[in-house]
Structure formats: C-alpha cells, structure tokens
Amino acid sequence: MSALFAFIRFELVRLLxxxxxxxxxxxxxxxxxxxFLGEHTAGAVVDGTVTWRVYLMxxxxxxxxxxxxxxxxxxxxxxxxxxxxxxxLRVTPMPAWSYVVTKVTASMLVVLPxxxxxxxxxxxxxxxxxxxxxxxxxxxxxxxTALPFAVLGVFVGFMVHAETAYPVVTALMFILGxxxxxxxxxSQMPHALQSAAQALPSFHHASLALGFLSGQxxxxxxxxxxxxxxxxxxxxxxxxHRVEESRGLA
Amino acid sequence: xxxxKVPRLASVCGARPTGSGFTQYLGALGxxxxxxxxxxxxxxxxxxxSENHPGPDIPLPTAQLAVxxxxxxxxxxxxxxxxxxxxxxxxRRYGKHxxxxxxxxxxxxxxxxxxxxxxxxxxxxxxxLLLGLLRPNEGTVEVLGTTPHNAVAQGRVGAMLQxxxxxxxxxxxxxxxxxxxxxxxxxxPADFDTTVERAGIGALLCRQTNRLSGxxxxxxxxxxxxxxxxxxxxxxEPTVAMDVDGRRTFWKMMRQFGAEGRTIVFAxxxxxxxxxxxxxxxxxxxxxxxxxxxxxxxxxxxxxxHLRFVVPEPDPARYDRLEGVTxxxxxxxxxxxxxxDADATLRDLVRSNLAFSDLEVTGACLEDAFVALTACGRxxxxxxxx
Numbered sequence: 001m002s003a004l005f006a007f008i009r010f011e012l013v014r015l016l017x018x019x020x021x022x023x024x025x026x027x028x029x030x031x032x033x034x035x036f037l038g039e040h041t042a043g044a045v046v047d048g049t050v051t052w053r054v055y056l057m058x059x060x061x062x063x064x065x066x067x068x069x070x071x072x073x074x075x076x077x078x079x080x081x082x083x084x085x086x087x088x089l090r091v092t093p094m095p096a097w098s099y100v101v102t103k104v105t106a107s108m109l110v111v112l113p114x115x116x117x118x119x120x121x122x123x124x125x126x127x128x129x130x131x132x133x134x135x136x137x138x139x140x141x142x143x144x145t146a147l148p149f150a151v152l153g154v155f156v157g158f159m160v161h162a163e164t165a166y167p168v169v170t171a172l173m174f175i176l177g178x179x180x181x182x183x184x185x186x187s188q189m190p191h192a193l194q195s196a197a198q199a200l201p202s203f204h205h206a207s208l209a210l211g212f213l214s215g216q217x218x219x220x221x222x223x224x225x226x227x228x229x230x231x232x233x234x235x236x237x238x239x240x241h242r243v244e245e246s247r248g249l250a
Numbered sequence: 251x252x253x254x255k256v257p258r259l260a261s262v263c264g265a266r267p268t269g270s271g272f273t274q275y276l277g278a279l280g281x282x283x284x285x286x287x288x289x290x291x292x293x294x295x296x297x298x299x300s301e302n303h304p305g306p307d308i309p310l311p312t313a314q315l316a317v318x319x320x321x322x323x324x325x326x327x328x329x330x331x332x333x334x335x336x337x338x339x340x341x342r343r344y345g346k347h348x349x350x351x352x353x354x355x356x357x358x359x360x361x362x363x364x365x366x367x368x369x370x371x372x373x374x375x376x377x378x379l380l381l382g383l384l385r386p387n388e389g390t391v392e393v394l395g396t397t398p399h400n401a402v403a404q405g406r407v408g409a410m411l412q413x414x415x416x417x418x419x420x421x422x423x424x425x426x427x428x429x430x431x432x433x434x435x436x437x438x439p440a441d442f443d444t445t446v447e448r449a450g451i452g453a454l455l456c457r458q459t460n461r462l463s464g465x466x467x468x469x470x471x472x473x474x475x476x477x478x479x480x481x482x483x484x485x486x487e488p489t490v491a492m493d494v495d496g497r498r499t500f501w502k503m504m505r506q507f508g509a510e511g512r513t514i515v516f517a518x519x520x521x522x523x524x525x526x527x528x529x530x531x532x533x534x535x536x537x538x539x540x541x542x543x544x545x546x547x548x549x550x551x552x553x554x555x556h557l558r559f560v561v562p563e564p565d566p567a568r569y570d571r572l573e574g575v576t577x578x579x580x581x582x583x584x585x586x587x588x589x590x591d592a593d594a595t596l597r598d599l600v601r602s603n604l605a606f607s608d609l610e611v612t613g614a615c616l617e618d619a620f621v622a623l624t625a626c627g628r629x630x631x632x633x634x635x636x
Contacts, residue, residue, distance in 0.1 A: 002434070003434050003435045006431060006434040006435075007431065007434075007435070010420075010427070010431045013423070013427075014420065014421075014422040014423055017422055017423075079421070080420060080421065082416055083413065083416030083417055083418060083419065083420075083421070084411060084412075084413030084414065084416045084417070084418035085416070085417075085418060085419055085420045085421075087383070087411055087413075087418075088409075088411065088413075088418050088419075088471070088474060089435075090381075090383060091381050091383070091402055091407070091408070091409040091411065092402075092405075092432060092435040092436065092478065093402065093403050093404065093405040093435055093436055093437065093478070094435045095403070245383075246384075246385070
C-alpha cells in the first residue's frame, strides 16, 4: 500500500510542477469565467432557475474537470507511454493495475483544487453567494461526479499515441465543453444540438449541480448517465489495458 | 579491417550447396563443436566439408546440443536450483511472423550471458518473455525457479528495456526523485547511495530527467534497474545511446555488479561487447539459438583469415583441399581462400607445390564477420535449408 501512496504522491508532484498543465487547467476555466461573465448579464436568469453568474460558475467547474482530467490523463499519459517510462514501471514489483489506479486517483486529486479555485473566482469576481453548507455540498457533488472524466482521460491516454494526443484532447475538450452546454445554456442551442448534449457526460455533470442549487430535481437521470459513463469507460480501460499487456506494450 | 571483407565472408555461406543455414555454419566454425564434437574439423566450403563432415545434419542444430547438454546436468537437482532462467521450446508469434522458433537455453546463477544477434533476431522478444511482459505461445519460461511474472512481482528481477527514441524516464522530476520512487516499489531495495554509486549517477541526482544526454539517461535507467537489489538483471541493448567512453564506464560498472554473484543477461549486436563482458554468449538468429559458448571461442571461431595470392591458372578444386580452408573465391588470376587456420593453410599451400605469388594474409574484422555470418542464414534460399 505504501508503494501505491508513494506513486500517487509522485504523480501529483509531477502534475503540480508542470507549468503547462497548471496554465491550461487553471487558466481555461478561470479566464473563460471572467470573459463570459459580463456585468449586465451576470444577474440574468437562465432557464428560469439560476442566475447567469451561478450557471457560468458551475459550467466552468465542469469545464475545469474536463480540462484537468483530459490533460492529466490523456496527453501526459500518452507522452510517458511513448518514452518507455510506463514499461519500466511494468518491470518493477508494482502490480499492473496500480498504474491505472494511480493515474485515475491523481486526476481526481488535481480536479479538486480546480473546482475550489473556480468557486473562489465565482465568489470574488462573480458575486455568487451560497450558504456554507451549499458550497461544501456543491464541491463534493461535482468532485465525486468527476470520476467518469478521470477515467475518460486515462482511457484516452491509453488509446492515442503521443503525437495525436493533443489534437484528440483538444477536440474532446471542445466537444464536451461547447456541445455539453458549458458556454451557452443548452436551451439556447439549436434543437439538434440539444439532443446531442443529452448524450454528453459534461452536460449531465453541470446539470446535476445546477439542479442541486436550484433545488428542483434529484437528478436521477444525470446520475444514471454519469455512472453509466464511468462503468463503460472503466470496462473499456480494463479491456485496453489487458490487450496491451498481452502484447507486452502496457 | 577494410569493409571489403564482408561480401567475401558472406560468400562463404552463400556458396554452400547444402546444410541448414547459419546454424550449420557457426557449428562448422567450431561453436557447437565445443559441446559435442569428436575432433573432426567441419568446414562449410564445398570440397573439404563433404570429406570431413560426418553427415549433413550431424552435430547440429546447436540449440538442441546446448539443451541436451543441460538436460544431462539437470538430472542433479542441485543444478535445477542454480538455474537463474530457463527457456524450454519457446515459440512466440506476432501474427504470422514467427519471432521465436522453439528457443531453448538456460542461464546459471551468477552467470553473465550475452544474447547476441542482428536486429530482428528475437532478442527483445526474448527479454519481454523473461520479464513476463509477453507470454509464450508454446513452451515454458522459468525465471529464478518460478514464472517470470512472479519473479518480477517478488522484486528479484531488474531490467533496462529498450526505449526507442524516449528516455524511459518520467518527465518533470529530478533523477533523485525517480530513483526514490522506484526504490519504494520494492520491498527490499538496495541502499540509495549504493545504487547511486553503482550506476555512477552521483552528479546527475539533481538534474531534471528530461535534461539528460542519451548516455546519462541510460545510466539513470541502469540505476532504476538495480534499485531493487535484484538477483537477476536484464539489459536490452544497454549501451545503444552511449559513446565509446560511456560504454567502457558502463561495462566496468556492470562487471562489478555481476561480480557480486548476480546473474546478468544482456542483449547486444556488438560482438566485441558480448565477448568482453559475458561469461557465455548465446547467438540468436531467426528466433533460434544458433550458437552457444564462451565469448572467446565465438571470437576465435569467427576470426577467419583471408589468404590472397595470384596464380596464372587457378584450380579451385585443389585449393579446397588445403587444410583449414572453408571457401575459395577465384577472380581471374586472383585467388582468395578463407581459412579457419591460416598457419596450417599456408603450410599446406607451400607443401603442395602450387605456384603462387603476391601472398597476403588478412584477418576478418569481428563486427564485419558477425554481420556477414548472421546475414548468411537470411540469404540462403529455403530449399537449400530443407
């Protein structure tokens, strides 16, 4: 167990030391929040439930989760698989599953500060006011439901090559962000795109949190989709890992 | 030695009318003969061979000889415990490509073994199987008396794999941090400072892993390979990114490490390296063991000599019968004899009263010779092999 903790700590240190990673994961959601907030629109009500400042904060939290998970897992993992480091770890006594578990755990752990940071920006710049319990519950909810994205990131890292990782990760960030209704409420999108959003985990991740804040829904459907994504991606990851192992590539 | 030797040596094999490829050639050179042979000299030239060779298939293929040798010794249980690793009839395919073709060999504890062979011979596949990264399609691989996977999981094995263009190191950390992590993954790692000293990376500890030269990165990867204080170390072409000085230093460290009673298996395509470092050399080509013996013997065996001279009317049939001659090449009035015993050939040549002038004796460069030897098996048409 201590080996696993040592490895998770090692991964976290590497992530938090990487300026590129920090600039992208912190920069994107925070800058977008400030950019899209707008003095006049901040108080406008979205879909008759929450204000724009709250909608945008939650959306950027989700976007932060997407960016952090895809970059921590996807491109970095693909990169270190191509350098042979992942293979070197395979010839240590550390069991093969530890690598995957560590990657997912590390992604989950870097997601948390990103959530908190966007919330701090929402409070200070956006003027979002929630009860202390609501803040904690919101953070916990968005953090727990970040799991499918952490798994997705690691899965992408296993699927793509180092050279193709960046375009793939960028495309996924755009799809999950824009089509998931993180920059524009889904209700304002064309009809075809509205149904497309229903298929994306990012839409459900944000909607679950917004539903919680507006106190309207339990969000059973959102939970279902997010759990479904976690299970399917988890199985796909296990399958991919096993295939790699049998070919001696993992 | 000049490069021009290569095609000539290759022609030694190419000219052979019968036989089973490279295996037989190396066997003929005396490698397999170490284990079996009775004193007769086997030649792979046209004439001499048919007279001295007991039969087309007799002492070969070498792989089986080596194994049968072991099988005898393995009768004693003590030997079994001493084997660090054992390959038994291992077959590994990639799709239709047969990477390992019934590979058999074993390594005793404390032995330093070189796996020698050209690119694509099956060295890296062998390494991957030994580490449990791959599973054999047929046959068994045994490492330290258990499965490769168990041996690795028990932390008794260390390895330095090929990394292609990558450094094999985690980016974004210092060398010391990478080493500290790898130590944590083993239950009984070697002392940190000892490992640093063994690998000679004291000056690199504070450097970022992505700011190392190729040779420095290799040394750090060696440190990672031995961080767990393994009984058995696998090195897949460890000196590939190093300059001459780096190589020398690296092998010095390696030898010291091996002197502590550890088993070392390394893959290389440098004959010199194999010869100087290893106690024993196993030559692989086309996924088969084609030779197995001490490096010095291999070196001596491939150190064929060329005798060149000029005669007005060359008669190839007569030169073939000279002692030690394995091949004859005639171009106009120029004759080149390839000999495994240049002294004997020369004596015989003088004794035979054959007219010759402008005699010149040259040695074959080891590297060139090896390239030529391993190229032979490939060049040989399949119907000749059968």
